[in-house]
Amino acid sequence: MHISFLIHNAYGIGGTIRTTYNLAGTLAEHHDVEIVSVFRHREEPVFPPGAKVRLRHLVDLRKGAPGYEGDDPEYERPATVFPRAEGRYKQYSALTDRRIAEHLRSLESDVVVGTRPGLNVHIAQQARRGVARVGQEHLTLATHSPQLKLTLRTHYPRLDAVTTVTEADAATYRKLMRLPGVRVEAVPNSIPAPALEPADSTGKWVIAAGRLAPAKRYDLLIRAFEKVVAERPDWRLRIYGAGAERAKLRAQIDKRGLYNHVFLMGPATPLDPEWVKGSIGAVTSSLESFGMTIVEAMRCGLPVVSTDCPHGPGEIIDNGVDGLLVPTGKVDGIAAGLLKLINDDELRRSMGRAALASSARFDPARVAGRYESLFTDLTSRGGLRGSLHRTRGALLSSAFRTTDRSRSALRKARAA
Known part of the structure; x- marks a missing residue:
């Protein structure tokens, strides 16, 4: 095609x-x-x-x-x-x-x-x-x-x-x-497998990535991480991305005294080398049309703690198996989800392995196969419609020729 x-x-x-x-x-x-x-x-x-x-x-x-x-x-x-x-x-x-x-x-x-x-x-x-x-x-x-x-x-x-x-x-x-x-x-978006070894779950970093925009609700993530730091000050948070909210988030970090624990890293391309440095992915959006960063983190072996917002996270994460879905807009719920994985090394490792396995369904080859099937069906249906039109035209042409022959024979008979 x-x-x-x-x-x-x-x-x-x-x-x-x-x-x-x-x-x-x-x-x-x-x-x-x-x-x-x-x-x-x-x-x-x-x-x-x-x-x-x-x-x-x-x-x-x-x-x-x-x-x-x-x-x-x-x-x-x-x-x-x-x-x-x-x-x-x-x-x-x-x-x-x-x-x-x-x-x-x-x-x-x-x-x-x-x-x-x-x-x-x-x-x-x-x-x-x-x-x-x-x-x-x-x-x-x-x-x-x-x-x-x-x-x-x-x-x-x-x-x-x-x-x-x-x-x-x-x-x-x-x-x-x-x-x-x-x-x-x-048909979901596709994310290729990274050309890196997956995260080993030992790095004490939570990683988030995306536009610094209101819908991503990084303000909630920062407030939740303040609660994490109170219990586990050995963990830190990196947020990758650029956007209009940067100054506001920077001020929030400074106001809460989190400048040694929460870092605004700016944009990074590619992100795979940054994901694998961490052990947990975090998504706190109020709305996601899909959730590309969720899949990216999972493909790097990270379990993701995500708000259960419309539409994508619930279709990507198998809650309690390869990540955690937490209530949308709830600081305590986000903090509890992060601490659950931070405080349980074996759970974090097992969910990371499960995330790596389950996210393979978003591989470009699998997604392209679904599109290829759709395109083939659409084009073959178009070909069938064209074939039907040609067949109908041939039948009509044949009918016209038959009618013309009949009329010609009738005229000859009358003349005789």
Whole structure:
């Protein structure tokens, strides 16, 4: 198959970018795969797309580059196809509308995959006939505004399939969206096995990673770790990531006198070498569309203490077996979960081994296999529809020829 991914910006950093590269690189072992980035803002991508994956862009925003288009008059005019209610709307324009439309109408592929709602709307409206149209949801339906949900309900029926990263979100799509004839499938994000030995559970570090954003609730983690330190001052916490909350979190750490126990490490790529230095992963989010860092930590042999927030953690962690699920928003519950693993070396080791084993289901080969099965089914169904159309056409043509012969014979009989 020829498979084409359409992504917002393949040159940036983010979970959608990473998992798209993981999936594309694995599919490229057996198929012709390309990633088309709407934007390009730097010379080289942060994550390697893979030797067999072609990467190209539609709009060049590299200042100083010969192809720079940031001063194109069309770039200053607002988009009309990309939905206004989509979170990235202000980055799109009449220029992106035109470039995406030209790309999709000329696309010679079996499958085209969109990676965010606004791009899925483009695909639904503009991908040429005969291409299987797949829209990925990397967030959740519940986090979209009513206006965006209405837009998706209007355009998504033209897709062949919608994939979500959790079963919970797939169920929400099936229940709330009217998508007759559209396959709705839950396929998780993929995380490759690290090229390192897994954590040995001896390092007295708790590791957390992600954007320093309000939804991650690192303020709760810091308060919970204050309770941990009161009982186990030999343990420390590292938080990796960048974001708007950094100054506020720094002030909280200083105010609570935790500057020797809680460290804001900044962003790190890759994270695997940092995970394996620790013994426990921590996630305190109020909402997770999936939970990439949970899987990353587990693939490095760490049990994860996570809030049982919607949607992902409960589908990743087997509570009490390969990690712990604790109440969302509860400092005491987070602290209790951490201390349970900190104070029981054997439990921590056994859960780490279980996490390493169970997280193998998120390996790119397994996830790509599920997508390959979906794509094959969609394209074969398309082939069947085409075959039926051809058969129907042949039958009609035959019927017309038979009718013409009958009429000709009738005219000859009358003339005789």
